[in-house]
Amino acid sequence: MTQKRLWIAGGVxxxxxxxxxxWIGRGPTEADDQNHPIATSTETVAAVARxxxxxxxxxxxIAGEFKPFQDVDVHAKVAGYIKxxxxxxxxxxxxxxxLAVLEIPEMAAQLAGADAAVRRSKEEIRRAEGDLVRxxxxxxAAHSAYARLKQAAESRAGLVAQQEIDDSQAKDLEFxxxxxxxxxxxxxxxxxxxxxxxxxRIVAPFSGVVTARYADTGALIAAGTSSSTQSMPVVRLAEIxxxxxxxxxxxxxxxxxxxxxxxxxxxxxxNQDIVGKVSRFADSLDRQxxxxxxxxxxxxxxxxxxxxxxxxxxxxxxxxxxxxTVPLEAVTRNGDDATVLAVTTQNxxxxxxxxxxxxxxxxxxxxxxxxxxxxxxxxxxxxFRNGQKIQPKEVGADASKSGGEK
Numbered sequence: 590m591t592q593k594r595l596w597i598a599g600g601v602x603x604x605x606x607x608x609x610x611x612w613i614g615r616g617p618t619e620a621d622d623q624n625h626p627i628a629t630s631t632e633t634v635a636a637v638a639r640x641x642x643x644x645x646x647x648x649x650x651i652a653g654e655f656k657p658f659q660d661v662d663v664h665a666k667v668a669g670y671i672k673x674x675x676x677x678x679x680x681x682x683x684x685x686x687x688l689a690v691l692e693i694p695e696m697a698a699q700l701a702g703a704d705a706a707v708r709r710s711k712e713e714i715r716r717a718e719g720d721l722v723r724x725x726x727x728x729x730a731a732h733s734a735y736a737r738l739k740q741a742a743e744s745r746a747g748l749v750a751q752q753e754i755d756d757s758q759a760k761d762l763e764f765x766x767x768x769x770x771x772x773x774x775x776x777x778x779x780x781x782x783x784x785x786x787x788x789x790r791i792v793a794p795f796s797g798v799v800t801a802r803y804a805d806t807g808a809l810i811a812a813g814t815s816s817s818t819q820s821m822p823v824v825r826l827a828e829i830x831x832x833x834x835x836x837x838x839x840x841x842x843x844x845x846x847x848x849x850x851x852x853x854x855x856x857x858x859x860n861q862d863i864v865g866k867v868s869r870f871a872d873s874l875d876r877q878x879x880x881x882x883x884x885x886x887x888x889x890x891x892x893x894x895x896x897x898x899x900x901x902x903x904x905x906x907x908x909x910x911x912x913x914t915v916p917l918e919a920v921t922r923n924g925d926d927a928t929v930l931a932v933t934t935q936n937x938x939x940x941x942x943x944x945x946x947x948x949x950x951x952x953x954x955x956x957x958x959x960x961x962x963x964x965x966x967x968x969x970x971x972x973f974r975n976g977q978k979i980q981p982k983e984v985g986a987d988a989s990k991s992g993g994e995k
Contacts, residue, residue, distance in 0.1 A: 633972065635979040637932050637964040640915050645947050645954050646908030647845075651836055653854075655898045658831040658886070659795055662803075662822035664813025667788045669693035671808050676824060678802050682793045689791045689823050691810065791823055801825035829896060832889045834865065836902060837880035845906045846870055852885045854900040863887060863900075907947060914952040919965040920945065930966040930973055931959065938966070938977045 669691035676688050802824050804810060811820035834854060838846055850867040870883040885902075887894065920943070921928050931939045943958030959965070964981060966973060973979065 632978050632980045634982055635932075635966050635973065636968050636984050637981045638916050638919060638967050638984055640913055640955060640959045640961060640963045640965065642911050642961065643914045643952060644908060644910045645912045645914050645949055645952055647842075647906040647947050648949055649838070649842055649904040649906060650901065651838070651904065652899055652901050653834045653836040653885075655832045655834055655887070655894055655896050655900065657797070657827035657829050657896045658833055659797065659826075659828040660800075660896075661794065661826055663688060663791060663794065663824050663826055664820055664822050665691055665788075665791055665810045666813060667691070667693055668812045669789065669810060671804055671806050671810060671823070674802075674804070674806055674823070676799050676802070678799055680799045682797065682799065682826070684793055684796045686793045687790050688793055688799075689804075691789045691791065693789055793826060795826070795828055796830070797826045797828040799824050800827045827896065829892070829894075830888075830890050832887050832894055832896060833868075834885040834887060834900060834902065836883045836885070836904070837875075837878060838870070838883045838904075840874055840879045840881070842906060843874065843881040846881070846883055846904075851905050853903045853905075854885070854887075855902070856894070856898060856900045858895075858898050859893065861893075867904075909947050909954065912946065912954040913956075913959065913961065914954050915959065915965050916967050917948065917951065917953055918967040920953055921970060929955075929959065930970055932964040932966065932979065932981050936979055936981055938973050938975055938979060940975045 670693075672690045672692040674689040676682060682688065803821055804823050808821075810823060813820045813822070834852075846867060848867055848869070852865045852867060854863050854865065855861075856863065865885040865887050868884050868886040871881050874881050915929065919929050927943050927945050928940055929943055931941050933939050941958045944956040946954035946956045948954065964983070966979075967984070
């Protein structure tokens with residue numbers, strides 16, 4: 590039994606010896622080659638992008654609503670009944686066009702009184718004209734007599750009294766003043782008559798479209814000049830050949846708004862982009878919303894835009910050309926500090942602090958910390974550590990040119 594165990598132990602020892610000799614005598618394999626892809630297959634694959642020169646700018650995206658350039662309720666200046674109304678909702682009118690005519694009972698009495706005043710003025714003028722003719726005749730006669738008497742008085746002193754000539758001239762001037770007064774009274778009465786006639790007509794203050802009609806024929810309309818009552822307007826008129834796009838600009842960027850700044854607006858209802866410029870802004874913040882009302886004018890003579898439509902606008906605040914930029918996904922921010930994971934020429938991770946500048950929705954400007962064509966890791970950075978070897982996979986515009994990192 591002991592001899593049998595010795596034979597078994599010897600056999601096991603021989604087998605082990607043969608395995609060791611075979612291991613020592615084998616050739617190098619792919620796993621022993623550190624430069625072979627299989628040996629490096631344990632390295633983490635990382636998406637990288639290059640720092641490159643591009644134009645970058647600060648933009649503000651905000652929604653706004655189109656409003657008519659002018660939008661008013663048209664009131665009557667005097668109270669009365671609508672005798673006839675010529676327009677309805679949707680009608681386009683011109684500036685000065687008659688929209689409605691009022692029947693004003695009180696004005697009939699006023700017009701009658703005005704007519705009587707006109708007649709009295711005309712009679713007074715005729716009477717004044719007669720007096721003037723008589724005065725002029727008397728003055729002419731007196732003047733002729735005065736000329737003759739003066740000539741005679743020069744040869745014989747005290748023959749003609751100067752008082753007679755002075756009285757005649759004074760009477761002439763008196764009648765002339767009466768004529769002027771009567772003429773002025775007539776002009777005033779005529780103007781009053783014309784004004785009362787104009788008050789009965791309601792006209793369009795500007796060219797536009799009727800967006801609402803509040804009254805029909807026969808309706809009693811109160812005067813729009815009284816502040817003690819809420820008078821009903823006749824129609825509502827809007828100028829839509831030009832529209833205002835009103836934007837509430839946040840306080841943080843209000844100081845960067847300037848007249849003429851370009852604005853790109855996307856009208857979702859029309860699936861259309863339009864471009865305008867800042868036309869005016871309030872230059873003051875609303876205390877409740879902490880925003881500044883800013884307006885952009887758009888030409889709408891073809892009527893493709895409708896007041897009330899919403900548009901998503903992109904307002905360009907600042908722009909810098911040929912700036913060194915990296916994708917936003919490559920940057921980690923911690924307050925005012927920012928870092929990126931740069932990739933060295935040996936494909937090792939190197940964390941770098943960078944100083945950032947302008948940014949848009951895709952890329953951010955790097956003022957310091959990187960150079961042209963430096964590679965940076967994008968995407969999830971939590972799986973990488975400083976000094977770690979990676980297998981970079983380049984993405985972006987440069988990847989299509991170079992074919993990526995092999």
